[in-house]
Amino acid sequence: MVGIVLVSHSIGLAEGAAELVAQIARGVRVVPAGGTDDGRLGTSTQRIYAAITAADTGDGVLLIPDLGSSVLTALSLLADPGPWRSGNRVVLADAPFIEGAVAAGVAASGGFDLATVTMAAQEARDVRKL
């Protein structure tokens, strides 16, 4: 199953979003990566690395960032080879945080591949709430 990592400035936001996704997309593997190493608002390369490793079951991992430095930190991390198992792909989604995470979670829990899960997250840009 494709794993999902939710990258946020806030521990609470990342954990809450992961909890929500896990409720809606039962069985999904979703891991929060929120805050700095010492628990403040911000992003942590180490936390994202650890979350990718925890989310990775061999079918790839989709990173969904909230905004700003979450995106930049994830991008710089992807520019490096990474400590996770070689051959696995890690992709950064260009998607709204909550809607993208829920859509990706449902697709991942349905057993779809990384490209399809990424597309599900990114299609969330075009779905209206009302």
Added chain:
Amino acid sequence: MSVSSEAHRSADEVVERTVILPKHLHARPAGQVAQAAARHTDTSIDLAAGSRRANARSVLAVMGLGAVTGAEVRVTVAGPDAAAVADEVCEILATPES
């Protein structure tokens, strides 16, 4: 009858059902419907409520129907095992909040 002609016949099967919602069609049941749609990749499942329609594969579109308790949701299923898939989707929609 050959296997291919059977497959062709079942692929043409279309089933329509209507469910009166005993609960809002909110995030959790929308997720269950989308997960069911994901299990049946060759079968198309469309939901309609009022003037809105949604492909059941999109959890966000299903939530976007804005279907509340008491609303009538029309379920249209086309493809292999359409009747069984329609049963599955209608059961999710018709199950009251636990």
